[in-house]
């Protein structure tokens with residue numbers, strides 16, 4: 575009979591090694607906390623072009639967190655700065671714009687490919703001696719004890735820790751095992767994403783064109799290896815899935831893109847695979863259970879209309895990692911109730927506010943109603959004219975509008 579494998583002992587177990595889980599691991603590692611981060615997906619696949627297809631708009635606040643995690647330096651050459659933002663309505667002339675001269679900051683944010691964000695984080699956690707990255711391997715269960723939680727992996731491995739962090743995405747297995755219910759709804763919308771090659775440069779401009787089905791967003795990416803100009807497309811659709819542009823022939827799809835893109839891009843063409851994500855709102859009724867906590871999409875999944883899902887998730891991670899690093903250095907129990915309560919009290923209101931704001935934005939901006947259309951055109955024109963309103967929206971887009979964690983304790 576084969577000998578039973580010895581359990582791994584660590585301070586924290588992180589279930590899910592997506593952008594959230596890996597950032598958590600890197601921050602904890604930099605702050606002297608030991609952690610094991612487990613992901614069911616094979617890293618060689620998640621870093622490929624065919625896995626996720628998404629890009630993420632990283633705000634200023636998030637860049638600071640990724641930098642504190644030690645992953646920004648290797649990512650920054652691939653992160654495309656957004657210098658202008660133009661908002662239109664069904665292909666109208668620009669109704670609202672934020673231009674490079676409107677702020678002293680070097681950019682409004684950065685567009686990064688999810689696969690490259692993962693790559694930088696994998697490299698960073700591989701360099702931290704107190705972090706173990708186990709992937710691919712699936713977490714299959716937990717056993718909560720008084721002083722530790724046992725985490726069981728499909729391959730028979732067992733991990734014992736003071737705290738388990740569920741960073742396992744919208745359909746979180748950890749959340750289900752914790753018995754935590756969720757509130758939310760489907761938007762009956764999908765986001766089709768893919769990379770678009772275009773003839774002329776984008777000049778670091780992000781375009782958000784609000785259409786009846788939802789936003790058609792064009793986000794600037796760095797040029798490819800051969801100098802080809804690229805942008806990421808997020809095309810919101812509603813209605814029957816089998817009518818989705820995901821299934822259109824290449825020629826039909828490219829013709830539709832050329833109709834919808836501003837002429838300043840020249841001829842445009844999809845490069846590579848198209849991906850489709852169903853859209854919905856989901857919020858966990860609680861973020862914690864004894865010796866367990868949920869972060870990022872496992873706690874709250876929101877509409878991508880404002881590109882804020884991961885940005886608020888990273889704020890959870892910054893707050894929780896800071897609490898855990900402080901607890902470790904003062905010899906406190908890392909899974910103690912006071913830490914979990916402090917985490918919830920510092921994060922829930924900000925997350926709920928963002929979930930509410932994106933829900934309202936989507937109701938207002940993804941709508942064919944003539945009266946709502948007139949209202950949003952008038953609203954966008956009004957914001958364009960009123961300085962304080964423009965500054966408010968600019969701050970939100972840059973991720974400086976919510977609660978920004980202080981990030982004490984992380985040493986790079």
Ligand SMILES: Cc1cc2nc3c(=O)[nH]c(=O)nc-3n(C[C@H](O)[C@H](O)[C@H](O)COP(=O)(O)OP(=O)(O)OC[C@H]3O[C@@H](n4cnc5c(N)ncnc54)[C@H](O)[C@@H]3O)c2cc1C
Pocket residue numbers: 589590591592593594595612613614615628629630631632711712713714741742743744746747765767808851869870871872878880881882883884885886887
């Ligand atoms: C179209 C679209 C565009 C978006 N654009 C933006 C944007 O511009 N800006 C922004 O901030 N956000 C954006 N978001 C949101 C962002 O993509 C998510 O918030 C982010 O991916 C959440 O990361 P995560 O690590 O929490 O979850 P995930 O990325 O879902 O990762 C969870 C990981 O856990 C693993 N896992 C699950 N169960 C187990 C298990 N039992 N055992 C082991 N591993 C497990 C999964 O395999 C996965 O790797 C967008 C979302 C969509 C759909």
